Amino acid sequence: MAVFSVFKNTVLLLFFILSSCGNPSKAHNKALDSKAAQDTPPTDLPIVIAANRTEAYLPLLQGKKVGIVANQTSVIFKDTQTLSFTHIVDSLLAHNIDIKQVFAPEHGFRGEADAGEKVSDGKDEKTGLPIISLYGKNRKPSNEQLKNIDIVLFDIQDVGVRFYTYIATMQLVMEACAENNIPVIVLDRPNPNGHYVDGPTMETEHRGFLGMTNIPLVYGMTIGEYANMINQEGWLENKVVADLTVIPMEHYDHNKDYILPIRPSPNLPNNTSIYLYPSLGLFEGTNVNAGRGTEFQFQRYGAPFMDSTKYNFKYTPAPNFGSKDPKHNGEICYGKDLSKTPKMNTVDLDYILDAYGNTKDKSLFFNTSGFTKHAGTADLQKQIEAGLSQEEIKKTWLNDINHFKKIRAKYLIYN
Numbered sequence: 387m388a389v390f391s392v393f394k395n396t397v398l399l400l401f402f403i404l405s406s407c408g409n410p411s412k413a414h415n416k417a418l419d420s421k422a423a424q425d426t427p428p429t430d431l432p433i434v435i436a437a438n439r440t441e442a443y444l445p446l447l448q449g450k451k452v453g454i455v456a457n458q459t460s461v462i463f464k465d466t467q468t469l470s471f472t473h474i475v476d477s478l479l480a481h482n483i484d485i486k487q488v489f490a491p492e493h494g495f496r497g498e499a500d501a502g503e504k505v506s507d508g509k510d511e512k513t514g515l516p517i518i519s520l521y522g523k524n525r526k527p528s529n530e531q532l533k534n535i536d537i538v539l540f541d542i543q544d545v546g547v548r549f550y551t552y553i554a555t556m557q558l559v560m561e562a563c564a565e566n567n568i569p570v571i572v573l574d575r576p577n578p579n580g581h582y583v584d585g586p587t588m589e590t591e592h593r594g595f596l597g598m599t600n601i602p603l604v605y606g607m608t609i610g611e612y613a614n615m616i617n618q619e620g621w622l623e624n625k626v627v628a629d630l631t632v633i634p635m636e637h638y639d640h641n642k643d644y645i646l647p648i649r650p651s652p653n654l655p656n657n658t659s660i661y662l663y664p665s666l667g668l669f670e671g672t673n674v675n676a677g678r679g680t681e682f683q684f685q686r687y688g689a690p691f692m693d694s695t696k697y698n699f700k701y702t703p704a705p706n707f708g709s710k711d712p713k714h715n716g717e718i719c720y721g722k723d724l725s726k727t728p729k730m731n732t733v734d735l736d737y738i739l740d741a742y743g744n745t746k747d748k749s750l751f752f753n754t755s756g757f758t759k760h761a762g763t764a765d766l767q768k769q770i771e772a773g774l775s776q777e778e779i780k781k782t783w784l785n786d787i788n789h790f791k792k793i794r795a796k797y798l799i800y801n
Contacts, residue, residue: 437575443539446571453532454541478539487535491542525555532563540570544575546578564622569628571630572613582606582732584787586783587601598621607797611798612797658727670756672738678708679714683708693746696720700719702717702719703719735770
């Protein structure tokens with residue numbers, strides 16, 4: 387687990403609070419207290435994450451055999467000044483909740499595996515609980531793995547980008563639970579990219595674990611809002627419907643800044659990387675390095691073959707936490723440093739257009755299948771190769787984005 391504590395206490399007080407409040411509703415397929423969340427006026431009160439609202443969900447778990455989907459971000463904050471916290475698994479066990487097993491997403495239960503690295507089943511050393519990987523042999527809980535479970539709790543910090551795989555894991559968990567008549571509780575957390583919608587929309591023929599539904603690259607919803615959308619729009623396989631309860635946050639809105647205190651995955655170390663991730667994540671489907679193998683993951687890009695006369699910035703990737711074998715390992719990469727980039731409100735294609743324009747052998751630039759899976763469409767590669775500008779490309783996204791926004795509006799819990 388990597389926790390960064392470089393933020394002033396006065397800033398942290400804007401994001402976390404210990405108080406738990408609210409009473410659980412019996413209604414499913416909608417957020418608990420969602421009307422109250424919508425009616426709350428804009429305020430500078432600290433955000434109360436759903437995990438801290440123990441009074442809202444503990445009664446739903448008591449006396450049940452519980453499965454939990456969790457990773458290193460699944461914490462309950464105890465002290466806002468020192469940023470002390472307990473993992474939700476430890477807290478639930480302390481409340482005598484009968485946790486039977488933990489399901490781990492990409493990067494594992496402790497968040498230490500490389501991107502794309504298979505995560506194995508195992509046992510948590512601290513609690514002795516069995517850990518079932520949802521990024522190994524199977525990505526969807528099997529009937530056998532759920533047979534002794536009465537209810538499943540999902541609590542993972544997301545970053546609001548379609549190809550970030552935690553939302554795919556949530557969708558498959560909801561689907562498996564619906565098929566086995568097991569209720570699901572989603573504890574909502576802020577989306578640091580929740581203030582805008584942008585990017586190409588996933589096309590049906592390219593769906594996969596990097597995008598299971600036809601949504602834009604940046605979809606502007608919390609993980610709880612998105613869970614309700616998946617469920618009520620009939621996007622689960624065979625249109626099954628989960629018995630879903632979303633525990634909402636308090637004092638959150640989509641324009642409120644939120645600094646993640648725990649990196650959600652090894653290569654997203656801070657909010658700058660998270661803001662740039664929708665744009666620089668597209669490099670994952672190319673032969674350009676996007677900062678992996680440095681301490682500035684998704685805050686720079688470069689490659690040995692990019693025209694060195696066009697750049698005054700260079701760096702050399704090397705194995706490190708989260709990247710055992712980074713792209714262009716040990717080679718000098720020429721490119722751009724973006725570590726001072728402020729909060730973004732758009733997917734910026736200028737980076738990938740710049741890199742493509744300054745690549746010597748353009749026939750090697752795209753890993754076609756990988757790029758299309760990240761973009762969600764084969765059109766973006768064709769548009770870049772054809773020399774279209776960012777403005778021209780973005781015009782082709784508008785109809786799909788506007789259509790999605792109409793659907794999205796039905797599921798927004800927060801102002």
